[in-house]
Amino acid sequence: MLIRRNMGTADRALRVVAALTxxxxxxxxxxxxxxATGLLVVAGIFVLTSFVGFCPLYKPFGISTCSR
Structure with a gap:
């Protein structure tokens, strides 16, 4: 099963910056x-979704920050 990316470059970069912060x-x-524990979990999710390029929460709302 192929997951279609729904996160653009800027979205992904902002998530990594937030996680690093x-x-x-x-x-x-x-x-x-x-x-701190809660924010670290969210930061980990941000990093994971940034590398994959797919945010599961965007899917039900039809959100896509990709330029295509």
């Missing part, structure tokens, strides 16, 4: 506790 805040001690 969360990681830096965590590693510097600015984030801690359950909030």
């Amino acid at each position: 969360v990681l830096v805040l965590y590693l510097t001690g600015s984030l801690s506790g359950p909030v």
Whole structure:
């Protein structure tokens, strides 16, 4: 089964930047506790969806940030 990409380059880059920001805040001690855990999980999902180029939450709403 082939998954059609629904994320454009800018969308993917913004997600990676957001994930890196969360990681830096965590590693510097600015984030801690359950909030940090939740944000790290979301950051991991952001990185995964950025590399794959597909966001499952976009699908039901028919959203696509691809230029094609």
